[in-house]
Amino acid sequence: MTQACPCRDPLALDSRKTRTDLSKSRQTVSVATSQAIRNLQAYIYKRPGDADFHQVCTRVQEVDSRDKLTAAQRDALLVPVCSRPDAELLQWLIDYGSRPQKQLKKLLTMTVGWNERRLEWAERQIAVLQLLRTFVADGEDHLLSEALSTVCWFGNTGPAVWLIETGADTHFSSWNALGQNHVDCLANAEMRGERLGDYSTYEFLRPWHESREPLTDWKQLYEAGSNLT
Secondary structure, eight states: OOOOOGGGOHHHHHHHHHHHHHHHHHHHHHHHHHHHHHHHHHHHHHOGGGOOHHHHHHHHHHHHHHHOOOHHHHHHTHHHHHHTTOHHHHHHHHHHTOOGGGSHHHHHHHHHOOOOOBHHHHHHHHHHHHHHHTTOOTTOTHHHHHHHHHHHHHTOHHHHHHHHHHTOOTTOEEEOTTSSOEEEHHHHHHHHHHHHSOOHHHHHHHHHHHHOOOOOOGGGGSBTTOOOO
16 A cells, blocks of 8 residues: 655645744744833833823733733833832832842842932832842842942942941942952942042941941932932
């Protein structure tokens, strides 16, 4: 009995075509979802049309309903929320399934790594830090010290004081932002002064760093009443 050549078997050809079509479909969905996440991150950060909290939450839910966000994709939404510090939205995303503990060092850095020197911005940073602090496990307080090193480089005194009061160590040493020297947190604040002529954070923290003199009211270094842009 003569067997049909598999390459000419219409059922075999149809089966191979179906597998190929499914594979292409999966690839298309993956690419579309990746682009959707980038678009959603941009929307969260930029807030086009002055989108408020409820509008952002609705957009996240719409994208999730359409594309079925994975756990990792939900985690990725935390980055713009910390970059433009919003504690209310951060808490909502955590309740929605995002996991700060999966990228805690990055989120702490994104929260404090800004040159903004406005009081309201500092208070927003601190509100986000307070939420992220609850995910710092026992024995990982060095993450707070690493964040302090970053915030000193950018000269944001308010978040620096909060981190110190929460357990961060000003003597913690790390590579500076330029990767040139292994320095402590206060040295990063001093280098900001050398770069920009602003030694306010350095002078504010130096008494605590050298002799544990009590930290005073940091809000005096900010211009009260300024608005976010």
